[in-house]
Amino acid sequence: xxxxxxxxxxxLLEAHLEAAYPNEGAGLLLGHANGQGMQIELVLxxxxxxxxxxxxxxxxxxxxxxxxxxxxxxxxxxxxLGCFHSxxxxxxxxxxxDRDAAWPNFTYIITTVAQGRVTRSRSWRLKEDRSGYTEEKxxxxxx
Amino acid sequence: MPSIRIPTPLRPYTNGQSEVAINGGTIGxxxxxxxxxxxxxxxxxxxxxxxxxxxxxxxxxxxxxxHLQGAETAVNDTDRLMIxxxxxxxxxxxxxxxxxxxxxxxxxxxxxxxxxxAFIFNAPWLAALVAVVMAYGTARQQPGFRALYSGFLKPRxxxxxxxxxxxxEPHIFAQxxxxxVLAIGAAALLAGVSTLGWGLVWLxxxxxxxxxxxxxxAGCAVYYWLNRLKAxxxxxAPPPGxxxxxxxxx
Numbered sequence: 245x246x247x248x249x250x251x252x253x254x255x256l257l258e259a260h261l262e263a264a265y266p267n268e269g270a271g272l273l274l275g276h277a278n279g280q281g282m283q284i285e286l287v288l289x290x291x292x293x294x295x296x297x298x299x300x301x302x303x304x305x306x307x308x309x310x311x312x313x314x315x316x317x318x319x320x321x322x323x324x325l326g327c328f329h330s331x332x333x334x335x336x337x338x339x340x341x342d343r344d345a346a347w348p349n350f351t352y353i354i355t356t357v358a359q360g361r362v363t364r365s366r367s368w369r370l371k372e373d374r375s376g377y378t379e380e381k382x383x384x385x386x387x
Numbered sequence: 388m389p390s391i392r393i394p395t396p397l398r399p400y401t402n403g404q405s406e407v408a409i410n411g412g413t414i415g416x417x418x419x420x421x422x423x424x425x426x427x428x429x430x431x432x433x434x435x436x437x438x439x440x441x442x443x444x445x446x447x448x449x450x451x452x453x454h455l456q457g458a459e460t461a462v463n464d465t466d467r468l469m470i471x472x473x474x475x476x477x478x479x480x481x482x483x484x485x486x487x488x489x490x491x492x493x494x495x496x497x498x499x500x501x502x503x504x505a506f507i508f509n510a511p512w513l514a515a516l517v518a519v520v521m522a523y524g525t526a527r528q529q530p531g532f533r534a535l536y537s538g539f540l541k542p543r544x545x546x547x548x549x550x551x552x553x554x555x556e557p558h559i560f561a562q563x564x565x566x567x568v569l570a571i572g573a574a575a576l577l578a579g580v581s582t583l584g585w586g587l588v589w590l591x592x593x594x595x596x597x598x599x600x601x602x603x604x605a606g607c608a609v610y611y612w613l614n615r616l617k618a619x620x621x622x623x624a625p626p627p628g629x630x631x632x633x634x635x636x637x
Contacts, residue, residue: 266627268477294475300627302477307444307451310472314395324395327474332627334478342476345442347396348431352476360628374430 246281246381247351247367249273253287254384258355258362260289261330265360267299268292270329272313273351274322282325282351288313302341303329326351333358336366338377346370351380391421391468400427409468414445415458417468432470442473486553488634489546490537494530495599498565502592506585511576514588518573521566528559531566553635554623561598561606565591608632 249257261269270292275284292303305327317324327350331339336354338346346352348370355365367380390406401407407424411417418439422429432443439445445452446469452460462468498517505513524531540546572587598604611631613621626635 270474270476272474294477298477302475304442304473304475307446307471307473310394310474311469317395329476331478333624339476339478341478345473345475347394347472347474349399350396354476359630 245369246383247284247353248281248383248385249284249287250385253284256289257287257328257353260287261328261355261357262360262362264292264330265357266332268294268301268303268330268332269357270303270305270327272305272309272324273326273328273353274313274317274320275325277323277325284325285322286316286320287328288316300332301334326353328353328355330355330357330362336364338368343370343374343376346374346377348372348374352377353382389417389462389464389466389468391417391470394470394472396472397428397431397470400431401425411462413458413462414447414452414460414468417462418445418458442475444471444473445469446471484553484555485550486555486558488549488551488553489541490530490533490548491558492549492599493536493540493546494524494532494562495595497532497535498569498595499592499599502569502588502595506588511573511584514569514576514584515573518566518569521562521569525559525563525566528555530558531562551635553626556623557607557610557632558604560610560621561604564606564609565594602634604632604634 257271260271263269269289271287271289273284274286274288275282290305290309292299293306294302294304313324329352331354334356336356338352338354342352342354350370352368352370353365354368356363365382367382368377369380370377388408388410390408393401393405393407398405407421409417409420409424411420418432422432432440434440447455447460447462448467452458498521501517502514505511505517520531522531524533530536536546541548568587569591572584572591575581575587576584594605608631610621611625614624625631629635
């Protein structure tokens with residue numbers, strides 16, 4: 245499935261993840277989906293709530309953040325389609341920890357922030373049997 | 388009959404329903420009824436061992452049941468249940484270990500000092516001895532001259548520990564790399580090729596000095612480059628926000 249995200253929303257996502265460096269940053273993705281693909285309309289930057297010193301390689305969003313994301317989506321006639329997070333100085337690929345914590349039918353954009361700058365982003369979706377991920381095509385649309 | 392709210396990612400398994408009516412007098416029984424009605428939910432709510440997944444939260448009237456009586460929490464007909472995901476993740480890098488950089492600096496100072504003494508007194512055997520100590524330390528996964536630090540200098544308070552989060556492996560690799568260069572240098576000296584021999588000894592001195600005084604570990608940089616090239620055995624990436632080979636910020 246393709247994932248299309250408008251440039252202004254993409255810039256907000258990048259700025260949030262660069263600001264979180266060297267820790268992981270994260271947030272939610274709202275938009276429309278149909279059989280052909282997904283169109284992101286809104287990026288919700290959120291605070292990394294991982295407890296302790298390991299935010300440089302861990303993130304968690306609170307249950308309240310998820311409820312907030314769903315409520316925002318309903319209010320705007322959108323759907324909660326997925327989330328995004330950064331891997332500081334690491335590849336934009338899901339880790340074993342990501343897979344263990346992952347939800348099905350949910351998009352995971354993973355972005356490498358190397359030395360404080362976004363260098364690469366890829367989009368992933370958990371397989372039905374939780375055995376791995378399929379990669380989604382991530383497209384940034386101008387205007 | 389109580390109902391349970393299904394989060395968006397799980398709705399494809401409940402025929403798109405956001406609320407499902409369930410039976411059961413406790414949270415455990417209610418969830419068992421839910422997965423009996425919609426079996427495709429089960430692998431996403433429970434681990435293979437049958438435990439509720441760590442990032443699955445069940446709320447009873449806005450209260451996390453983990454803060455109530457868990458699966459034993461009683462459920463009434465008018466109660467409203469909610470399954471709420473915690474969205475979590477992260478990269479695979481292991482947490483950073485603690486590395487005492489004073490132990491490393493004492494090691495570098497010994498390598499520099501003894502190598503220079505070896506040069507002044509034209510004593511290739513001393514350069515060879517330093518290489519052996521470094522190789523011994525590498526095999527033990529610690530600085531070769533660690534005993535001098537932990538057994539003598541530190542107990543007397545002559546140097547203070549400087550423990551910062553860092554990867555120990557690149558420092559061990561750097562020492563092993565230095566040991567090899569110094570051993571080749573010593574072998575060249577014993578074979579009578581003194582220009583090459585002392586050149587290699589001074590190379591080790593210069594790189595140890597760059598580390599001691601400049602905070603840049605050239606061997607660590609080589610380790611991290613090999614890591615970036617996905618070379619086997621070079622698993623650790625530089626600490627976040629640190630240029631490969633530079634000393635991490637405390």
